[in-house]
Amino acid sequence: MTARLDGRVALVTGASRGIGYELAAALAAEGAHVYCVARTVGGLEELDDRIRRTGGSATLVPLDLLDYEGIDRLGAAIFERHRKLDVMVANAGMLGVLSPIGHIEPKTFEKTLATNVTSVWRLIRSLDPLLRASDAGRAIMMSSGAAHSAKAYWSLYAATKAAVEAMTKSWANETAKTNLKVNSVNPGATATKMRAQAMPGEDPKTLPTPQEVASKILPLALPELNVTGGYFDVRENRFLDYHMPG
Numbered sequence: 482m483t484a485r486l487d488g489r490v491a492l493v494t495g496a497s498r499g500i501g502y503e504l505a506a507a508l509a510a511e512g513a514h515v516y517c518v519a520r521t522v523g524g525l526e527e528l529d530d531r532i533r534r535t536g537g538s539a540t541l542v543p544l545d546l547l548d549y550e551g552i553d554r555l556g557a558a559i560f561e562r563h564r565k566l567d568v569m570v571a572n573a574g575m576l577g578v579l580s581p582i583g584h585i586e587p588k589t590f591e592k593t594l595a596t597n598v599t600s601v602w603r604l605i606r607s608l609d610p611l612l613r614a615s616d617a618g619r620a621i622m623m624s625s626g627a628a629h630s631a632k633a634y635w636s637l638y639a640a641t642k643a644a645v646e647a648m649t650k651s652w653a654n655e656t657a658k659t660n661l662k663v664n665s666v667n668p669g670a671t672a673t674k675m676r677a678q679a680m681p682g683e684d685p686k687t688l689p690t691p692q693e694v695a696s697k698i699l700p701l702a703l704p705e706l707n708v709t710g711g712y713f714d715v716r717e718n719r720f721l722d723y724h725m726p727g
């Protein structure tokens with residue numbers, strides 16, 4: 482087994498299923514100790530079994546990311562234990578609703594914004610000092626092609642992902658002179674629960690699996706990565722727009 486992340490500490494949100502689950506498993510297989518965050522304990526326990534079977538280690542964090550103080554407590558606990566964080570994957574998210582923009586229920590709008598944007602900012606706020614304390618901090622911010630495509634009925638989800646990309650670029654500029662590299666990712670259509678909710682008639686067998694997608698994202702977590710402020714497109718397997726630091 483290769484172990485390019487031996488001795489490293491990683492955190493993945495939305496680790497109970499889908500892309501986050503597979504990314505957490507992939508990071509652990511590379512030797513990282515992985516903090517696995519989500520609400521569904523069953524999914525986290527299944528992930529823990531898988532990681533342990535392959536000789537890896539994880540800490541399960543059953544947390545609703547709308548519990549912002551809980552995010553702060555998590556940051557403090559990682560600081561107490563490790564004094565640093567090497568990899569943060571802000572992956573958790575929700576679709577909200579596909580709807581004409583004027584018909585979105587205010588409650589749905591607020592919850593989707595809180596989940597996809599505010600909780601991501603709270604993660605950055607809590608973990609930025611720990612990522613800077615690493616000699617090779619890496620942040621992977623999950624976006625979507627929807628942020629750019631302006632498709633009818635996708636306004637809510639698209640707006641949240643555009644916000645994630647804007648925060649990522651600003652954060653990259655703020656940290657350009659540090660060891661921290663922060664990039665956003667478009668995983669592309671992937672066979673997960675979220676995709677099935679968005680496209681109920683689609684045959685998931687026609688889509689890449691979360692495992693395939695996670696293996697393409699993994700290099701963004703490695704110390705040798707030398708790109709920050711970029712937008713990585715999984716389908717194309719490359720950064721579509723980026724600047725090298727320095």
Ligand code: NDP
Binds near residue numbers: 546575624674676
């Ligand atoms: P899934 O719906 O399969 O998984 C979403 C994950 O987010 C779950 O683990 C869920 O855990 C977690 N989550 C959602 N809300 C919360 C919350 N309040 N607190 C804690 N955890 C939460 O989605 P995908 O794997 O498909 O998506 C992963 C990321 O990739 C998302 O950001 C999505 O927008 C993005 N993406 C996905 C695409 C696709 O085709 N699948 C395409 C483009 C982007 P739990 O419910 O247990 O809390």
